[in-house]
Amino acid sequence: MSDRDSSSASSQTEGELDEEAEGQVEAEGPGWSQGAPLHPPLSLSSFSTSLRAVIRIKQKYQALKRRRQELASVLGGAGSQAGAPIRSSPKIFTFDGDPAPSAPPRRKRKRRKRVLFPNRGRCRRPPRPEGSRAQSCLYLLLAIVFLQVYNAIENLDDHVLRYDLEGLERTLQREVFGQRAVEVLLSQLRDYLSTYVHNKPLVVSLHGAGGVGKSHLGRLLAAHFRSVVGDPLVLQYYALHRCPLEADAPRCARDLSALVSAMAARAEEEEKIPLFVFDEVEHMQAELLDALRRLVVSRRANEHLNAVYLFLSSLGHAHITKHMLHNSSSAAAASGRHGGLAKELAPLLRHTLEELHPLWREAAILPLGLLDKGHVMECFLDEMTREGFYPDHAHIQRLAAEIEYYPAAGGRRFSRTGCKQVVAKVNLL
Template identity: 70%
Template sequence: MSDRDSSTSASHTEGEVEGEMDEEMDTELDGEGDKDEAQRESAVPGLSSFSSSLRAVVRIKQKYQAMKKRRQEMALLALGADGNPDGAPSKTSPKIFTFDGLTPFSSTSSVPQKKKRRRRRGVLFPNSGGRRAPPKQEQSRAKYCLYLLFAIVFVQVYNAIENLDDHVLKYDLEGLEKTLRREVFGQQGAVDGLLSHLKDYLSTYVHNKPLVVSLHGPSGVGKSHLGRLLAGHFRSVVGETLVLQYYVLHHCPQEADALRCARDLAMLISETVERAEEEEKIPLFIFDEAEHMHDEILDALLQLVATKQSNEYLNAVYLFLSNLGHAHITKHMLHNSSSISMTMTSSGRQSNLVKELTPILRNTLEKLHPLWSEADILPLALLEKSHVMECFLEEMTREGFYPDHTNIERLAGEIEYHPEVGGHEYSQTGCKQVVAKVNLL
């Protein structure tokens, strides 16, 4: 066998094992083959030529194996961790990744890998013309029932408020307030307290107890005058039969008749409250000169006021007028007038007086009879000289006299006064002598 045949057979054997080679490998092999063939033709066949051919074959094989190994490394780097492709030789040992053997013109480094972005699926709408709109959610029908319930509650509350206003308007408390402020002098604090109690009580028709108010003050401060104004107003709004003015010295002057008077008074009150219940009105009971009431009458009134009676007995107003505790009122005003600020208004002084005297009078009156513990105490203050002059002006105008200021001041100077304290000059008899002095003109 010649050298050419041996090289040809060797090259064919390698081709069967490894497969087809690249164009680069074929070119190199062809070049080496042509070179060996020219050398063999020119040289004399011998042992030296055979050894040179064998060395060429060995060099070619070593070069081929090196190129093959380099291509396998490049293929492994390109695949990465995805595994071996079909037909590739399996790895027998782990390899450490390095950048050795990579060329700057390799296919893996030249082409940048783009990161695939995951596309979000859009909301699909039906193919209908016009503007796309999301589907509507069905609303619960119970919501409409809730709205209806709110409307019903609102109407009920509104009607209740309107009914309260109508009930107050029935008694014309605004007109009563104007009358009291116009005709009652020097008792602004007591008038404000009385109107406050009446407004709170008359704003509704259902009560758990009757309203009991007790007015206390010295002689001539306007207790009886205030009672007459209240009686006249309530007679005009609720009727004559639902207003009772009870004068103890007139209806029951003898103490021996106290028990009979108590029974008669209880029967009269029962008839009045029953009539008021039928007419859906609140009656008014005024007891003037309550300091002369006998214990039997006070006990009968206490049973009507404090005991849990039927509904008609709870809807009633009791007004007591007396001079009980007048000594405490006079002493308090004379001793504390100097400490009262002169910059304070008249209404402010009256309100302060009511707050200070109420607990003092309550402690004194509760010792006299338990009835006063059920009442709201309102003290009436002493009248100053300016208040007495207003009483003269009112009485002279009523009697038809010309209201001469000089004449009024002269008449007011004839009234007896307490010693001046703190710039205040209080009358000892109030306006009690005003009517008598005007009649002498």
């Protein structure tokens, strides 16, 4: 439709609306018709009727005006081109009622393009680079090593607690007098018993003169191990009692090897470490020493490597006595240090003992020093307490004076027999 046609249609619509308004005015107000007089007689009822008619006409006119504006806006929006100004001219008016407002056009939704990947479009995100398998294996290896170390530390504590080395230390300090070598022995036991698997047995050889506490120390160790590992895994072997005759040495050697092997096999089944105490080793025949060397030597063929061997002997006591008498001042200082006497005498004793038999090549040498008068008095005090006697200090000094001593050297008097005669003298009380 052109602009001319639209303007003519608008003028026609306005004319029709004016005629409709005039017709309604004539219909509603009969007094307002053309043939009526201009100035009819006024009354109260006619005035109210006229006023109502005027109000209705005004309302109708305002409604028609609003409808005209709405039609103009609708017709102007549909007929105008894009970018053209909207006309405010009246549009075609019909009596069919208000046209239904047209629905706004639907905007087409833009389809988003899907990004497809080579694996048939299943992956909606860029593929991640695969991690290195070597790194995962490294993390796994570190975790395994950590668990192994932690388990080993726990096993160390378990083994030490099983053998109650703290209780053994208190017992030895209370029962053994004047021997600093006991501290070295406890240190070696603590290091060895902290784990179960070893590549060689622990071999310790204690040497000293008579009465310094060798046999007493062996009995204390055997009693303690019996309480923690059981009596079947502890052996106390006295050479003069088990094999007094030299002719029986071959048979005794075979019996000893079989007995030690059986005990070691049983200990391995129970995952325990046995203790073998050999006293009076100086009286053993060569066949027994050879059998002991075959048992303790560290080689792959030896199956029983988890064991503790303790040799008690008076071999080399002359070197110990001579060293302490000629170096009494240094011996006193060495006795106050941890293992000082052992460091000074161990090389000399090892050389002497290896000439007697190669067994001592496999053993740790611990010398036990002489006991002075103070140590002997401690022995008397302990024995009298055990027997139930009142520990009178004057009485103890009198008994200690009856013991035979070496000549005084460096202000110290060392006993010739140690504490060996203490038990006999207390029994005479």
